[in-house]
Amino acid sequence: MVVSCGSKHTLYNLFQVLLDPGDEVLIPVPYWTSYPEMVKLAGGVPVPVEAGGGFRVRPADLEARRTARTRALILNSPNNPSGEVYPAEELAGIADWLVRNDLLVISDDAYQHFLYDGRTFTSIASFPGLPERTLVVGAASKTYAMTGWRIGWFLGPEPIAEAVARLQDQSTSNPSSLSQRAALAALDGGQEPVFRMREAFQRRRDALMKGLAAVKSIRYPFPAGAFYLFFTHPSITDSVETAGRILAEKQVALVPGRAFGMEPYLRLSYAVADQVLEEAVRRLVDFFRAA
Ligand SMILES: Cc1ncc(COP(=O)(O)O)c(C=O)c1O
Known part of the structure:
Protein backbone atom coordinates (compact mmCIF):
# COMPACT_ATOMS: atom_id res chain seq x y z
CA MET A 1 0.00 0.00 0.00
CA GLY A 189 -13.44 6.66 13.63
CA GLY A 190 -17.18 5.92 13.55
CA GLN A 191 -18.55 5.86 10.01
CA GLU A 192 -21.94 7.43 10.88
CA PRO A 193 -21.05 10.70 9.09
CA VAL A 194 -20.51 8.71 5.88
CA PHE A 195 -23.91 7.01 6.27
CA ARG A 196 -25.54 10.41 6.87
CA MET A 197 -23.87 11.81 3.75
CA ARG A 198 -25.05 8.81 1.74
CA GLU A 199 -28.62 9.39 2.94
CA ALA A 200 -28.40 13.07 2.07
CA PHE A 201 -27.08 12.30 -1.42
CA GLN A 202 -29.84 9.77 -2.04
CA ARG A 203 -32.46 12.29 -0.90
CA ARG A 204 -31.01 14.94 -3.22
CA ARG A 205 -30.74 12.51 -6.12
CA ASP A 206 -34.41 11.58 -5.70
CA ALA A 207 -35.45 15.23 -5.49
CA LEU A 208 -33.41 15.97 -8.61
CA MET A 209 -34.99 13.16 -10.64
CA LYS A 210 -38.46 14.20 -9.45
CA GLY A 211 -37.85 17.86 -10.33
CA LEU A 212 -36.39 17.14 -13.77
CA ALA A 213 -39.32 14.83 -14.60
CA ALA A 214 -41.18 18.08 -15.41
CA VAL A 215 -39.23 18.04 -18.72
CA LYS A 216 -40.20 14.75 -20.29
CA SER A 217 -37.48 14.76 -22.94
CA ILE A 218 -34.60 14.93 -20.45
CA ARG A 219 -32.89 11.51 -20.46
CA TYR A 220 -30.15 10.00 -18.28
CA PRO A 221 -28.69 6.69 -17.17
CA PHE A 222 -30.07 5.75 -13.75
CA PRO A 223 -27.73 7.30 -11.13
CA ALA A 224 -27.21 4.30 -8.81
CA GLY A 225 -24.09 5.75 -7.16
CA ALA A 226 -21.60 8.67 -6.88
CA PHE A 227 -23.24 12.12 -6.80
CA TYR A 228 -23.76 13.05 -10.43
CA LEU A 229 -26.57 13.08 -12.94
CA PHE A 230 -25.44 12.79 -16.56
CA PHE A 231 -28.30 13.94 -18.73
CA THR A 232 -29.17 14.86 -22.28
CA HIS A 233 -31.98 16.76 -24.00
CA PRO A 234 -32.86 16.93 -27.71
CA SER A 235 -31.95 20.64 -27.80
CA ILE A 236 -28.28 19.95 -26.92
CA THR A 237 -25.97 19.57 -29.89
CA ASP A 238 -22.77 20.99 -28.43
CA SER A 239 -22.44 20.43 -24.67
CA VAL A 240 -19.84 23.18 -24.22
CA GLU A 241 -22.11 25.73 -25.88
CA THR A 242 -25.19 24.65 -23.88
CA ALA A 243 -23.28 24.58 -20.57
CA GLY A 244 -22.02 28.11 -21.35
CA ARG A 245 -25.55 29.36 -22.07
CA ILE A 246 -26.98 27.77 -18.91
CA LEU A 247 -24.23 29.40 -16.85
CA ALA A 248 -24.77 32.82 -18.45
CA GLU A 249 -28.58 32.76 -18.45
CA LYS A 250 -29.40 30.72 -15.33
CA GLN A 251 -26.18 30.86 -13.26
CA VAL A 252 -26.17 27.07 -12.93
CA ALA A 253 -22.73 25.47 -13.43
CA LEU A 254 -22.71 22.12 -15.28
CA VAL A 255 -19.78 20.27 -16.81
CA PRO A 256 -20.04 19.58 -20.57
CA GLY A 257 -20.12 15.92 -21.54
CA ARG A 258 -17.24 16.53 -23.95
CA ALA A 259 -14.91 16.69 -20.92
CA PHE A 260 -15.91 13.05 -20.23
CA GLY A 261 -15.65 11.95 -23.86
CA MET A 262 -19.43 11.88 -24.50
CA GLU A 263 -21.75 14.22 -26.38
CA PRO A 264 -24.40 15.63 -26.15
CA TYR A 265 -24.54 15.33 -22.36
CA LEU A 266 -24.22 17.57 -19.32
CA ARG A 267 -23.08 16.55 -15.84
CA LEU A 268 -24.79 17.93 -12.79
CA SER A 269 -23.26 17.42 -9.33
CA TYR A 270 -25.75 17.07 -6.50
CA ALA A 271 -23.10 17.46 -3.80
CA VAL A 272 -24.74 20.78 -2.84
CA ALA A 273 -27.28 21.85 -0.20
CA ASP A 274 -30.90 20.77 -0.76
CA GLN A 275 -32.14 24.36 -1.22
CA VAL A 276 -29.41 25.17 -3.74
CA LEU A 277 -30.26 22.02 -5.70
CA GLU A 278 -33.98 22.82 -5.62
CA GLU A 279 -33.33 26.27 -7.08
CA ALA A 280 -30.96 24.83 -9.71
CA VAL A 281 -33.62 22.33 -10.81
CA ARG A 282 -36.22 25.13 -11.09
CA ARG A 283 -33.85 27.10 -13.34
CA LEU A 284 -32.93 24.06 -15.46
CA VAL A 285 -36.60 23.21 -15.97
CA ASP A 286 -37.20 26.83 -17.10
CA PHE A 287 -34.24 26.61 -19.47
CA PHE A 288 -35.16 23.31 -21.11
CA ARG A 289 -38.87 24.09 -21.35
CA ALA A 290 -37.94 27.10 -23.46
CA ALA A 291 -35.24 25.24 -25.46
C1 LIG B 1 -13.42 9.15 -10.51
C2 LIG B 1 -12.48 10.02 -9.77
N1 LIG B 1 -11.26 9.57 -9.47
C3 LIG B 1 -10.38 10.31 -8.81
C4 LIG B 1 -10.68 11.61 -8.42
C5 LIG B 1 -9.62 12.39 -7.68
O1 LIG B 1 -9.93 12.63 -6.36
P1 LIG B 1 -8.83 13.05 -5.28
O2 LIG B 1 -7.56 13.33 -5.99
O3 LIG B 1 -9.39 14.27 -4.60
O4 LIG B 1 -8.69 11.88 -4.34
C6 LIG B 1 -11.93 12.15 -8.73
C7 LIG B 1 -12.27 13.53 -8.38
O5 LIG B 1 -13.19 14.14 -8.85
C8 LIG B 1 -12.86 11.33 -9.41
O6 LIG B 1 -14.09 11.77 -9.72
Missing part, protein backbone atom coordinates in the same frame (compact mmCIF):
# COMPACT_ATOMS: atom_id res chain seq x y z
CA VAL A 2 1.17 3.54 -0.76
CA VAL A 3 -0.50 6.72 0.51
CA SER A 4 -0.37 9.67 -1.89
CA CYS A 5 -1.53 13.29 -2.16
CA GLY A 6 -5.05 12.41 -3.31
CA SER A 7 -6.19 9.60 -5.57
CA LYS A 8 -5.41 11.79 -8.58
CA HIS A 9 -1.77 11.62 -7.51
CA THR A 10 -2.11 7.85 -6.99
CA LEU A 11 -3.41 7.42 -10.54
CA TYR A 12 -0.70 9.65 -11.97
CA ASN A 13 1.99 7.63 -10.15
CA LEU A 14 0.53 4.36 -11.39
CA PHE A 15 0.56 5.37 -15.05
CA GLN A 16 4.11 6.66 -14.69
CA VAL A 17 5.41 3.35 -13.34
CA LEU A 18 3.26 1.02 -15.45
CA LEU A 19 3.47 2.41 -18.95
CA ASP A 20 6.20 2.21 -21.57
CA PRO A 21 5.89 4.56 -24.56
CA GLY A 22 3.03 3.34 -26.78
CA ASP A 23 1.39 1.15 -24.14
CA GLU A 24 -2.39 1.34 -24.39
CA VAL A 25 -4.93 1.79 -21.59
CA LEU A 26 -8.59 0.94 -22.16
CA ILE A 27 -10.82 3.73 -20.82
CA PRO A 28 -14.61 3.12 -20.84
CA VAL A 29 -16.66 6.11 -22.03
CA PRO A 30 -17.81 8.30 -20.35
CA TYR A 31 -14.66 8.63 -18.24
CA TRP A 32 -13.31 10.88 -15.54
CA THR A 33 -11.69 13.69 -17.45
CA SER A 34 -8.12 13.23 -16.14
CA TYR A 35 -7.58 9.59 -17.19
CA PRO A 36 -6.63 10.16 -20.85
CA GLU A 37 -4.40 13.12 -20.03
CA MET A 38 -2.56 11.18 -17.32
CA VAL A 39 -2.01 8.25 -19.67
CA LYS A 40 -0.58 10.63 -22.31
CA LEU A 41 1.68 12.30 -19.73
CA ALA A 42 3.18 8.85 -19.07
CA GLY A 43 3.83 8.29 -22.79
CA GLY A 44 0.90 5.89 -23.09
CA VAL A 45 -2.04 5.84 -25.48
CA PRO A 46 -5.56 6.29 -24.06
CA VAL A 47 -8.03 4.02 -25.88
CA PRO A 48 -11.65 5.10 -25.31
CA VAL A 49 -14.08 2.18 -25.20
CA GLU A 50 -17.69 2.92 -26.12
CA ALA A 51 -20.26 0.83 -24.27
CA GLY A 52 -22.26 -0.93 -26.97
CA GLY A 53 -25.31 -1.48 -24.82
CA GLY A 54 -25.48 1.81 -22.86
CA PHE A 55 -23.14 3.18 -20.22
CA ARG A 56 -21.42 0.03 -18.92
CA VAL A 57 -18.85 -1.77 -21.07
CA ARG A 58 -19.08 -5.51 -21.71
CA PRO A 59 -16.21 -7.92 -22.47
CA ALA A 60 -17.13 -7.75 -26.19
CA ASP A 61 -16.66 -3.93 -26.18
CA LEU A 62 -13.27 -4.33 -24.51
CA GLU A 63 -12.22 -7.16 -26.83
CA ALA A 64 -12.98 -4.97 -29.86
CA ARG A 65 -10.42 -2.40 -28.66
CA ARG A 66 -7.74 -4.77 -27.34
CA THR A 67 -4.40 -4.92 -29.17
CA ALA A 68 -0.97 -6.41 -28.49
CA ARG A 69 -0.09 -3.09 -26.77
CA THR A 70 -3.02 -3.15 -24.31
CA ARG A 71 -1.62 -3.00 -20.78
CA ALA A 72 -4.56 -2.18 -18.51
CA LEU A 73 -8.23 -1.29 -18.14
CA ILE A 74 -9.51 1.50 -15.90
CA LEU A 75 -12.72 0.69 -14.09
CA ASN A 76 -14.60 3.37 -12.15
CA SER A 77 -17.79 2.11 -10.51
CA PRO A 78 -19.72 4.01 -9.16
CA ASN A 79 -18.87 6.18 -12.12
CA ASN A 80 -18.07 9.84 -12.52
CA PRO A 81 -19.87 11.24 -14.55
CA SER A 82 -22.67 8.72 -15.23
CA GLY A 83 -23.49 7.48 -11.69
CA GLU A 84 -23.59 3.97 -13.19
CA VAL A 85 -22.65 0.97 -11.00
CA TYR A 86 -21.51 -2.37 -12.45
CA PRO A 87 -23.54 -5.26 -10.98
CA ALA A 88 -21.44 -8.16 -9.60
CA GLU A 89 -22.36 -10.48 -12.48
CA GLU A 90 -21.06 -7.98 -15.06
CA LEU A 91 -17.86 -7.50 -13.05
CA ALA A 92 -17.44 -11.29 -13.07
CA GLY A 93 -17.55 -11.28 -16.89
CA ILE A 94 -14.98 -8.48 -17.09
CA ALA A 95 -12.79 -10.23 -14.50
CA ASP A 96 -12.83 -13.40 -16.58
CA TRP A 97 -11.88 -11.43 -19.72
CA LEU A 98 -8.97 -9.77 -17.84
CA VAL A 99 -7.61 -13.13 -16.70
CA ARG A 100 -7.93 -14.65 -20.18
CA ASN A 101 -5.97 -11.77 -21.67
CA ASP A 102 -3.49 -11.40 -18.79
CA LEU A 103 -4.27 -7.71 -18.25
CA LEU A 104 -4.16 -5.38 -15.25
CA VAL A 105 -7.17 -3.42 -14.02
CA ILE A 106 -6.97 -0.09 -12.23
CA SER A 107 -10.05 0.04 -10.01
CA ASP A 108 -10.79 3.67 -9.15
CA ASP A 109 -13.00 3.25 -6.08
CA ALA A 110 -13.35 6.96 -5.24
CA TYR A 111 -17.15 6.62 -4.81
CA GLN A 112 -17.29 3.13 -3.28
CA HIS A 113 -19.27 4.34 -0.26
CA PHE A 114 -21.89 6.20 -2.26
CA LEU A 115 -24.29 3.58 -3.57
CA TYR A 116 -28.04 4.04 -3.21
CA ASP A 117 -31.25 2.05 -2.71
CA GLY A 118 -29.45 -0.56 -0.60
CA ARG A 119 -26.84 -1.50 -3.21
CA THR A 120 -23.52 -2.76 -1.88
CA PHE A 121 -20.06 -2.28 -3.32
CA THR A 122 -18.35 -5.19 -5.09
CA SER A 123 -14.65 -4.89 -5.80
CA ILE A 124 -13.38 -6.51 -8.99
CA ALA A 125 -10.45 -7.70 -6.84
CA SER A 126 -12.85 -10.18 -5.21
CA PHE A 127 -13.05 -12.42 -8.33
CA PRO A 128 -10.76 -15.43 -8.96
CA GLY A 129 -7.41 -14.47 -10.44
CA LEU A 130 -8.00 -10.79 -9.82
CA PRO A 131 -6.19 -9.95 -6.54
CA GLU A 132 -2.81 -10.17 -8.30
CA ARG A 133 -3.92 -8.03 -11.27
CA THR A 134 -6.08 -5.37 -9.55
CA LEU A 135 -4.59 -2.00 -8.65
CA VAL A 136 -7.03 -0.51 -6.16
CA VAL A 137 -7.18 3.28 -5.95
CA GLY A 138 -8.90 4.77 -2.90
CA ALA A 139 -9.69 8.32 -1.83
CA ALA A 140 -10.47 10.20 1.37
CA SER A 141 -11.73 13.20 -0.57
CA LYS A 142 -15.22 11.91 -1.42
CA THR A 143 -15.97 9.49 1.44
CA TYR A 144 -14.99 11.95 4.16
CA ALA A 145 -15.51 15.24 2.28
CA MET A 146 -11.74 15.82 2.74
CA THR A 147 -10.93 17.01 -0.78
CA GLY A 148 -8.50 19.73 0.33
CA TRP A 149 -6.57 17.41 2.66
CA ARG A 150 -5.25 15.54 -0.39
CA ILE A 151 -5.08 11.91 0.71
CA GLY A 152 -5.50 8.93 -1.59
CA TRP A 153 -4.00 5.46 -1.65
CA PHE A 154 -2.95 2.51 -3.76
CA LEU A 155 -3.37 -1.14 -2.80
CA GLY A 156 -1.86 -3.79 -5.00
CA PRO A 157 1.05 -6.05 -5.92
CA GLU A 158 4.24 -5.30 -4.01
CA PRO A 159 6.59 -4.66 -6.98
CA ILE A 160 4.20 -1.97 -8.27
CA ALA A 161 3.82 -0.46 -4.78
CA GLU A 162 7.62 -0.32 -4.47
CA ALA A 163 7.99 1.44 -7.82
CA VAL A 164 5.26 3.95 -6.87
CA ALA A 165 6.92 4.58 -3.50
CA ARG A 166 10.31 5.25 -5.18
CA LEU A 167 8.76 7.63 -7.72
CA GLN A 168 6.83 9.44 -5.00
CA ASP A 169 9.84 9.68 -2.72
CA GLN A 170 11.85 11.46 -5.42
CA SER A 171 9.01 13.76 -6.44
CA THR A 172 6.84 14.84 -3.48
CA SER A 173 8.41 13.22 -0.40
CA ASN A 174 4.93 11.87 0.38
CA PRO A 175 1.77 13.60 1.66
CA SER A 176 1.68 15.98 4.60
CA SER A 177 1.83 14.15 7.94
CA LEU A 178 -1.04 16.31 9.24
CA SER A 179 -3.28 15.16 6.40
CA GLN A 180 -2.26 11.54 6.96
CA ARG A 181 -3.22 11.82 10.65
CA ALA A 182 -6.56 13.39 9.71
CA ALA A 183 -7.32 10.65 7.17
CA LEU A 184 -6.38 7.98 9.71
CA ALA A 185 -8.81 9.51 12.22
CA ALA A 186 -11.54 9.48 9.54
CA LEU A 187 -10.87 5.83 8.64
CA ASP A 188 -10.56 4.62 12.24
Whole structure:
Protein backbone atom coordinates (compact mmCIF):
# COMPACT_ATOMS: atom_id res chain seq x y z
CA MET A 1 0.00 0.00 0.00
CA VAL A 2 1.17 3.54 -0.76
CA VAL A 3 -0.50 6.72 0.51
CA SER A 4 -0.37 9.67 -1.89
CA CYS A 5 -1.53 13.29 -2.16
CA GLY A 6 -5.05 12.41 -3.31
CA SER A 7 -6.19 9.60 -5.57
CA LYS A 8 -5.41 11.79 -8.58
CA HIS A 9 -1.77 11.62 -7.51
CA THR A 10 -2.11 7.85 -6.99
CA LEU A 11 -3.41 7.42 -10.54
CA TYR A 12 -0.70 9.65 -11.97
CA ASN A 13 1.99 7.63 -10.15
CA LEU A 14 0.53 4.36 -11.39
CA PHE A 15 0.56 5.37 -15.05
CA GLN A 16 4.11 6.66 -14.69
CA VAL A 17 5.41 3.35 -13.34
CA LEU A 18 3.26 1.02 -15.45
CA LEU A 19 3.47 2.41 -18.95
CA ASP A 20 6.20 2.21 -21.57
CA PRO A 21 5.89 4.56 -24.56
CA GLY A 22 3.03 3.34 -26.78
CA ASP A 23 1.39 1.15 -24.14
CA GLU A 24 -2.39 1.34 -24.39
CA VAL A 25 -4.93 1.79 -21.59
CA LEU A 26 -8.59 0.94 -22.16
CA ILE A 27 -10.82 3.73 -20.82
CA PRO A 28 -14.61 3.12 -20.84
CA VAL A 29 -16.66 6.11 -22.03
CA PRO A 30 -17.81 8.30 -20.35
CA TYR A 31 -14.66 8.63 -18.24
CA TRP A 32 -13.31 10.88 -15.54
CA THR A 33 -11.69 13.69 -17.45
CA SER A 34 -8.12 13.23 -16.14
CA TYR A 35 -7.58 9.59 -17.19
CA PRO A 36 -6.63 10.16 -20.85
CA GLU A 37 -4.40 13.12 -20.03
CA MET A 38 -2.56 11.18 -17.32
CA VAL A 39 -2.01 8.25 -19.67
CA LYS A 40 -0.58 10.63 -22.31
CA LEU A 41 1.68 12.30 -19.73
CA ALA A 42 3.18 8.85 -19.07
CA GLY A 43 3.83 8.29 -22.79
CA GLY A 44 0.90 5.89 -23.09
CA VAL A 45 -2.04 5.84 -25.48
CA PRO A 46 -5.56 6.29 -24.06
CA VAL A 47 -8.03 4.02 -25.88
CA PRO A 48 -11.65 5.10 -25.31
CA VAL A 49 -14.08 2.18 -25.20
CA GLU A 50 -17.69 2.92 -26.12
CA ALA A 51 -20.26 0.83 -24.27
CA GLY A 52 -22.26 -0.93 -26.97
CA GLY A 53 -25.31 -1.48 -24.82
CA GLY A 54 -25.48 1.81 -22.86
CA PHE A 55 -23.14 3.18 -20.22
CA ARG A 56 -21.42 0.03 -18.92
CA VAL A 57 -18.85 -1.77 -21.07
CA ARG A 58 -19.08 -5.51 -21.71
CA PRO A 59 -16.21 -7.92 -22.47
CA ALA A 60 -17.13 -7.75 -26.19
CA ASP A 61 -16.66 -3.93 -26.18
CA LEU A 62 -13.27 -4.33 -24.51
CA GLU A 63 -12.22 -7.16 -26.83
CA ALA A 64 -12.98 -4.97 -29.86
CA ARG A 65 -10.42 -2.40 -28.66
CA ARG A 66 -7.74 -4.77 -27.34
CA THR A 67 -4.40 -4.92 -29.17
CA ALA A 68 -0.97 -6.41 -28.49
CA ARG A 69 -0.09 -3.09 -26.77
CA THR A 70 -3.02 -3.15 -24.31
CA ARG A 71 -1.62 -3.00 -20.78
CA ALA A 72 -4.56 -2.18 -18.51
CA LEU A 73 -8.23 -1.29 -18.14
CA ILE A 74 -9.51 1.50 -15.90
CA LEU A 75 -12.72 0.69 -14.09
CA ASN A 76 -14.60 3.37 -12.15
CA SER A 77 -17.79 2.11 -10.51
CA PRO A 78 -19.72 4.01 -9.16
CA ASN A 79 -18.87 6.18 -12.12
CA ASN A 80 -18.07 9.84 -12.52
CA PRO A 81 -19.87 11.24 -14.55
CA SER A 82 -22.67 8.72 -15.23
CA GLY A 83 -23.49 7.48 -11.69
CA GLU A 84 -23.59 3.97 -13.19
CA VAL A 85 -22.65 0.97 -11.00
CA TYR A 86 -21.51 -2.37 -12.45
CA PRO A 87 -23.54 -5.26 -10.98
CA ALA A 88 -21.44 -8.16 -9.60
CA GLU A 89 -22.36 -10.48 -12.48
CA GLU A 90 -21.06 -7.98 -15.06
CA LEU A 91 -17.86 -7.50 -13.05
CA ALA A 92 -17.44 -11.29 -13.07
CA GLY A 93 -17.55 -11.28 -16.89
CA ILE A 94 -14.98 -8.48 -17.09
CA ALA A 95 -12.79 -10.23 -14.50
CA ASP A 96 -12.83 -13.40 -16.58
CA TRP A 97 -11.88 -11.43 -19.72
CA LEU A 98 -8.97 -9.77 -17.84
CA VAL A 99 -7.61 -13.13 -16.70
CA ARG A 100 -7.93 -14.65 -20.18
CA ASN A 101 -5.97 -11.77 -21.67
CA ASP A 102 -3.49 -11.40 -18.79
CA LEU A 103 -4.27 -7.71 -18.25
CA LEU A 104 -4.16 -5.38 -15.25
CA VAL A 105 -7.17 -3.42 -14.02
CA ILE A 106 -6.97 -0.09 -12.23
CA SER A 107 -10.05 0.04 -10.01
CA ASP A 108 -10.79 3.67 -9.15
CA ASP A 109 -13.00 3.25 -6.08
CA ALA A 110 -13.35 6.96 -5.24
CA TYR A 111 -17.15 6.62 -4.81
CA GLN A 112 -17.29 3.13 -3.28
CA HIS A 113 -19.27 4.34 -0.26
CA PHE A 114 -21.89 6.20 -2.26
CA LEU A 115 -24.29 3.58 -3.57
CA TYR A 116 -28.04 4.04 -3.21
CA ASP A 117 -31.25 2.05 -2.71
CA GLY A 118 -29.45 -0.56 -0.60
CA ARG A 119 -26.84 -1.50 -3.21
CA THR A 120 -23.52 -2.76 -1.88
CA PHE A 121 -20.06 -2.28 -3.32
CA THR A 122 -18.35 -5.19 -5.09
CA SER A 123 -14.65 -4.89 -5.80
CA ILE A 124 -13.38 -6.51 -8.99
CA ALA A 125 -10.45 -7.70 -6.84
CA SER A 126 -12.85 -10.18 -5.21
CA PHE A 127 -13.05 -12.42 -8.33
CA PRO A 128 -10.76 -15.43 -8.96
CA GLY A 129 -7.41 -14.47 -10.44
CA LEU A 130 -8.00 -10.79 -9.82
CA PRO A 131 -6.19 -9.95 -6.54
CA GLU A 132 -2.81 -10.17 -8.30
CA ARG A 133 -3.92 -8.03 -11.27
CA THR A 134 -6.08 -5.37 -9.55
CA LEU A 135 -4.59 -2.00 -8.65
CA VAL A 136 -7.03 -0.51 -6.16
CA VAL A 137 -7.18 3.28 -5.95
CA GLY A 138 -8.90 4.77 -2.90
CA ALA A 139 -9.69 8.32 -1.83
CA ALA A 140 -10.47 10.20 1.37
CA SER A 141 -11.73 13.20 -0.57
CA LYS A 142 -15.22 11.91 -1.42
CA THR A 143 -15.97 9.49 1.44
CA TYR A 144 -14.99 11.95 4.16
CA ALA A 145 -15.51 15.24 2.28
CA MET A 146 -11.74 15.82 2.74
CA THR A 147 -10.93 17.01 -0.78
CA GLY A 148 -8.50 19.73 0.33
CA TRP A 149 -6.57 17.41 2.66
CA ARG A 150 -5.25 15.54 -0.39
CA ILE A 151 -5.08 11.91 0.71
CA GLY A 152 -5.50 8.93 -1.59
CA TRP A 153 -4.00 5.46 -1.65
CA PHE A 154 -2.95 2.51 -3.76
CA LEU A 155 -3.37 -1.14 -2.80
CA GLY A 156 -1.86 -3.79 -5.00
CA PRO A 157 1.05 -6.05 -5.92
CA GLU A 158 4.24 -5.30 -4.01
CA PRO A 159 6.59 -4.66 -6.98
CA ILE A 160 4.20 -1.97 -8.27
CA ALA A 161 3.82 -0.46 -4.78
CA GLU A 162 7.62 -0.32 -4.47
CA ALA A 163 7.99 1.44 -7.82
CA VAL A 164 5.26 3.95 -6.87
CA ALA A 165 6.92 4.58 -3.50
CA ARG A 166 10.31 5.25 -5.18
CA LEU A 167 8.76 7.63 -7.72
CA GLN A 168 6.83 9.44 -5.00
CA ASP A 169 9.84 9.68 -2.72
CA GLN A 170 11.85 11.46 -5.42
CA SER A 171 9.01 13.76 -6.44
CA THR A 172 6.84 14.84 -3.48
CA SER A 173 8.41 13.22 -0.40
CA ASN A 174 4.93 11.87 0.38
CA PRO A 175 1.77 13.60 1.66
CA SER A 176 1.68 15.98 4.60
CA SER A 177 1.83 14.15 7.94
CA LEU A 178 -1.04 16.31 9.24
CA SER A 179 -3.28 15.16 6.40
CA GLN A 180 -2.26 11.54 6.96
CA ARG A 181 -3.22 11.82 10.65
CA ALA A 182 -6.56 13.39 9.71
CA ALA A 183 -7.32 10.65 7.17
CA LEU A 184 -6.38 7.98 9.71
CA ALA A 185 -8.81 9.51 12.22
CA ALA A 186 -11.54 9.48 9.54
CA LEU A 187 -10.87 5.83 8.64
CA ASP A 188 -10.56 4.62 12.24
CA GLY A 189 -13.44 6.66 13.63
CA GLY A 190 -17.18 5.92 13.55
CA GLN A 191 -18.55 5.86 10.01
CA GLU A 192 -21.94 7.43 10.88
CA PRO A 193 -21.05 10.70 9.09
CA VAL A 194 -20.51 8.71 5.88
CA PHE A 195 -23.91 7.01 6.27
CA ARG A 196 -25.54 10.41 6.87
CA MET A 197 -23.87 11.81 3.75
CA ARG A 198 -25.05 8.81 1.74
CA GLU A 199 -28.62 9.39 2.94
CA ALA A 200 -28.40 13.07 2.07
CA PHE A 201 -27.08 12.30 -1.42
CA GLN A 202 -29.84 9.77 -2.04
CA ARG A 203 -32.46 12.29 -0.90
CA ARG A 204 -31.01 14.94 -3.22
CA ARG A 205 -30.74 12.51 -6.12
CA ASP A 206 -34.41 11.58 -5.70
CA ALA A 207 -35.45 15.23 -5.49
CA LEU A 208 -33.41 15.97 -8.61
CA MET A 209 -34.99 13.16 -10.64
CA LYS A 210 -38.46 14.20 -9.45
CA GLY A 211 -37.85 17.86 -10.33
CA LEU A 212 -36.39 17.14 -13.77
CA ALA A 213 -39.32 14.83 -14.60
CA ALA A 214 -41.18 18.08 -15.41
CA VAL A 215 -39.23 18.04 -18.72
CA LYS A 216 -40.20 14.75 -20.29
CA SER A 217 -37.48 14.76 -22.94
CA ILE A 218 -34.60 14.93 -20.45
CA ARG A 219 -32.89 11.51 -20.46
CA TYR A 220 -30.15 10.00 -18.28
CA PRO A 221 -28.69 6.69 -17.17
CA PHE A 222 -30.07 5.75 -13.75
CA PRO A 223 -27.73 7.30 -11.13
CA ALA A 224 -27.21 4.30 -8.81
CA GLY A 225 -24.09 5.75 -7.16
CA ALA A 226 -21.60 8.67 -6.88
CA PHE A 227 -23.24 12.12 -6.80
CA TYR A 228 -23.76 13.05 -10.43
CA LEU A 229 -26.57 13.08 -12.94
CA PHE A 230 -25.44 12.79 -16.56
CA PHE A 231 -28.30 13.94 -18.73
CA THR A 232 -29.17 14.86 -22.28
CA HIS A 233 -31.98 16.76 -24.00
CA PRO A 234 -32.86 16.93 -27.71
CA SER A 235 -31.95 20.64 -27.80
CA ILE A 236 -28.28 19.95 -26.92
CA THR A 237 -25.97 19.57 -29.89
CA ASP A 238 -22.77 20.99 -28.43
CA SER A 239 -22.44 20.43 -24.67
CA VAL A 240 -19.84 23.18 -24.22
CA GLU A 241 -22.11 25.73 -25.88
CA THR A 242 -25.19 24.65 -23.88
CA ALA A 243 -23.28 24.58 -20.57
CA GLY A 244 -22.02 28.11 -21.35
CA ARG A 245 -25.55 29.36 -22.07
CA ILE A 246 -26.98 27.77 -18.91
CA LEU A 247 -24.23 29.40 -16.85
CA ALA A 248 -24.77 32.82 -18.45
CA GLU A 249 -28.58 32.76 -18.45
CA LYS A 250 -29.40 30.72 -15.33
CA GLN A 251 -26.18 30.86 -13.26
CA VAL A 252 -26.17 27.07 -12.93
CA ALA A 253 -22.73 25.47 -13.43
CA LEU A 254 -22.71 22.12 -15.28
CA VAL A 255 -19.78 20.27 -16.81
CA PRO A 256 -20.04 19.58 -20.57
CA GLY A 257 -20.12 15.92 -21.54
CA ARG A 258 -17.24 16.53 -23.95
CA ALA A 259 -14.91 16.69 -20.92
CA PHE A 260 -15.91 13.05 -20.23
CA GLY A 261 -15.65 11.95 -23.86
CA MET A 262 -19.43 11.88 -24.50
CA GLU A 263 -21.75 14.22 -26.38
CA PRO A 264 -24.40 15.63 -26.15
CA TYR A 265 -24.54 15.33 -22.36
CA LEU A 266 -24.22 17.57 -19.32
CA ARG A 267 -23.08 16.55 -15.84
CA LEU A 268 -24.79 17.93 -12.79
CA SER A 269 -23.26 17.42 -9.33
CA TYR A 270 -25.75 17.07 -6.50
CA ALA A 271 -23.10 17.46 -3.80
CA VAL A 272 -24.74 20.78 -2.84
CA ALA A 273 -27.28 21.85 -0.20
CA ASP A 274 -30.90 20.77 -0.76
CA GLN A 275 -32.14 24.36 -1.22
CA VAL A 276 -29.41 25.17 -3.74
CA LEU A 277 -30.26 22.02 -5.70
CA GLU A 278 -33.98 22.82 -5.62
CA GLU A 279 -33.33 26.27 -7.08
CA ALA A 280 -30.96 24.83 -9.71
CA VAL A 281 -33.62 22.33 -10.81
CA ARG A 282 -36.22 25.13 -11.09
CA ARG A 283 -33.85 27.10 -13.34
CA LEU A 284 -32.93 24.06 -15.46
CA VAL A 285 -36.60 23.21 -15.97
CA ASP A 286 -37.20 26.83 -17.10
CA PHE A 287 -34.24 26.61 -19.47
CA PHE A 288 -35.16 23.31 -21.11
CA ARG A 289 -38.87 24.09 -21.35
CA ALA A 290 -37.94 27.10 -23.46
CA ALA A 291 -35.24 25.24 -25.46
C1 LIG B 1 -13.42 9.15 -10.51
C2 LIG B 1 -12.48 10.02 -9.77
N1 LIG B 1 -11.26 9.57 -9.47
C3 LIG B 1 -10.38 10.31 -8.81
C4 LIG B 1 -10.68 11.61 -8.42
C5 LIG B 1 -9.62 12.39 -7.68
O1 LIG B 1 -9.93 12.63 -6.36
P1 LIG B 1 -8.83 13.05 -5.28
O2 LIG B 1 -7.56 13.33 -5.99
O3 LIG B 1 -9.39 14.27 -4.60
O4 LIG B 1 -8.69 11.88 -4.34
C6 LIG B 1 -11.93 12.15 -8.73
C7 LIG B 1 -12.27 13.53 -8.38
O5 LIG B 1 -13.19 14.14 -8.85
C8 LIG B 1 -12.86 11.33 -9.41
O6 LIG B 1 -14.09 11.77 -9.72
